[in-house]
Amino acid sequence: MAKPVKVFADLSIQSKAGEIKVQNEQDGSLVLDFPNRQSFNSFTQIPLPFKPSLKAIGKTNAALLEQRQPVIVRVAHEDWIVLGRNSKAAIKYFKIAPSYLKQQLTWKTALYVAGALLGVLLGYFAIKKES
Incomplete structure (x- = not known):
């Protein structure tokens, strides 16, 4: 049986579009903080070894919820993706x-x-x- 894993991070990544921060909040949530849309777009251009899908998002959310490890993606101080906090992932699809x-x-x-x-x-x- 797998042991629960908590992720602790304090990292800053400098890019052309601004500084991307990865850190923990007080409640233990892992936060990826992008300063603007351009920095998020540059991050999404990284090739992934799997195809993103609604099913993959659901499985990831369920696993993070089970481990009680919320992950939040913020862009310009606004939460765009919240995984592992509720049974349904909160995503701003548009x-x-x-x-x-x-x-x-x-x-x-x-x-x-x-x-x-x-x-x-x-x-x-x-x-x-x-009618």
Whole structure:
């Protein structure tokens, strides 16, 4: 059986977009503090050995919650991602999605997005016409 692990950190990383701080709060939460969106975007460009997904986020959140080790990603003093504090991860998808989609966007993905938007619009007009 695995032993619980607590992460303690006090680290500053200097980048072109500003200083990124990794530290612990008083309650033991591990905080990754980005000074602005550009520093967060530069961090997200690091290639990951796995594909980020909702399932991976859920598993990570469950594991951190079980170990009672909250992890918070802050950008410009605003919490964008909070994992391990509640049973559901708190994520501001509209702030994170643009940087992720910019890296992953292909013609195939763009066609899926355009098709989904077209389907929503057609559905909206069909419902509006009936009522």
